[in-house]
Amino acid sequence: MAGQRPRIPVSIITGFLGAGKTTLLNHLLRQRQDVPNVVIENEFGSVGIDGALVRQYSNEVYEVSNGCICCSLDDELFDILAELAREEEAPGHLFIEATGIADSGSLAATFLRPDIRKRFELRPVICVVDSTNITEQLSSTQEAGQQIASADVLVLNKTGLATTEALQAAAQAVKRANPLARIIQSADGRISATELDLPRVRPEVPFVLPKAKPALPKVPVHTATVASSHTFDRPFDLSKIKHVLSVSLMLYAKQIFRVKGIVQSHDGQWHLLQSTGKQVEITPLAPGAGAGPSTIVVIGQGVKEEAVARLLRQGLA
Numbered sequence: 297m298a299g300q301r302p303r304i305p306v307s308i309i310t311g312f313l314g315a316g317k318t319t320l321l322n323h324l325l326r327q328r329q330d331v332p333n334v335v336i337e338n339e340f341g342s343v344g345i346d347g348a349l350v351r352q353y354s355n356e357v358y359e360v361s362n363g364c365i366c367c368s369l370d371d372e373l374f375d376i377l378a379e380l381a382r383e384e385e386a387p388g389h390l391f392i393e394a395t396g397i398a399d400s401g402s403l404a405a406t407f408l409r410p411d412i413r414k415r416f417e418l419r420p421v422i423c424v425v426d427s428t429n430i431t432e433q434l435s436s437t438q439e440a441g442q443q444i445a446s447a448d449v450l451v452l453n454k455t456g457l458a459t460t461e462a463l464q465a466a467a468q469a470v471k472r473a474n475p476l477a478r479i480i481q482s483a484d485g486r487i488s489a490t491e492l493d494l495p496r497v498r499p500e501v502p503f504v505l506p507k508a509k510p511a512l513p514k515v516p517v518h519t520a521t522v523a524s525s526h527t528f529d530r531p532f533d534l535s536k537i538k539h540v541l542s543v544s545l546m547l548y549a550k551q552i553f554r555v556k557g558i559v560q561s562h563d564g565q566w567h568l569l570q571s572t573g574k575q576v577e578i579t580p581l582a583p584g585a586g587a588g589p590s591t592i593v594v595i596g597q598g599v600k601e602e603a604v605a606r607l608l609r610q611g612l613a
């Protein structure tokens with residue numbers, strides 16, 4: 297990697313499943329249309345839904361849907377970084393949206409390696425927090441706390457949905473987990489892109505490369521959280537699938553973290569189906585946006601593939 301060229305600024309967007317990372321990223325991309333940007337979208341589960349949602353405002357999108365980027369740090373991410381560093385016209389900004397369960401600390405540490413730092417400059421790590429669900433997420437998962445602890449900016453999102461008390465409780469909880477970070481509030485991920493240019497809160501600890509390459513674990517570290525992906529050739533009855541999922545999210549709130557899919561209804565229209573917390577939301581996609589079989593991914597702990605398939609089949613038309 298050449299040393300003299302200006303370094304490529306890198307923004308890592310992290311936050312628990314459904315917190316609003318893609319929404320916030322889209323908002324930032326819209327504000328930064330003047331610089332050619334590249335997005336690396338990492339999704340847990342094999343369906344690249346977020347990539348399709350950010351493509352409109354980005355010059356280039358790399359999708360890493362084969363597990364969590366923080367678990368395969370020696371492979372795919374380095375290949376993409378090497379490719380970007382070689383490009384004749386380097387991107388003006390690189391955005392990385394991590395999965396909702398990523399260990400963003402290890403991801404950020406990648407950019408402190410001397411070889412990577414020559415061409416990339418890590419900007420503040422942004423952690424998006426769902427203010428209505430964070431207290432629950434902190435008590436039931438490890439990942440939510442890790443993400444908050446390793447961020448420079450904590451965005452308390454979904455303020456419009458949270459009561460004043462919930463917002464205060466969320467602010468206290470995140471401050472306990474990370475007293476150093478800047479805390480800002482947002483609705484629909486609307487934060488100013490000037491956040492991208494502020495200095496990091498964490499000092500850049502020099503990273504000393506070990507002499508021998510350490511043996512990295514080849515198995516994902518998030519062994520407890522699994523993504524179960526399902527495809528269906530038959531169309532869905534939207535009110536049935538919404539009902540089935542709403543009931544399941546009530547009954548298995550501690551097990552099911554996120555549902556996300558692109559489904560076709562019996563009139564041929566395609567829809568984005570998703571849950572955050574206990575809410576299920578179905579929004580029509582633009583004409584021509586969907587194709588192939590309907591696909592639904594359910595992410596959670598102790599989620600049994602066959603049980604989920606049985607459940608989802610109840611929502612078919």
Ligand SMILES: Nc1nc2c(ncn2[C@@H]2O[C@H](COP(=O)(O)OP(=O)(O)OP(=O)(O)O)[C@@H](O)[C@H]2O)c(=O)[nH]1
Pocket residue numbers: 311312313314315316317318319320346395396453454455456457482483484485554556570572577
């Ligand atoms: N009411 C409300 N909804 C929001 C807000 N921010 C995001 N959402 C919605 O929350 C849902 C999840 O948002 P995403 O941006 O997809 O969340 P994410 O963190 O990228 O999700 P994963 O990639 O699955 O982890 C979507 O339906 C958004 O429209 C907000 O401030 N208020």
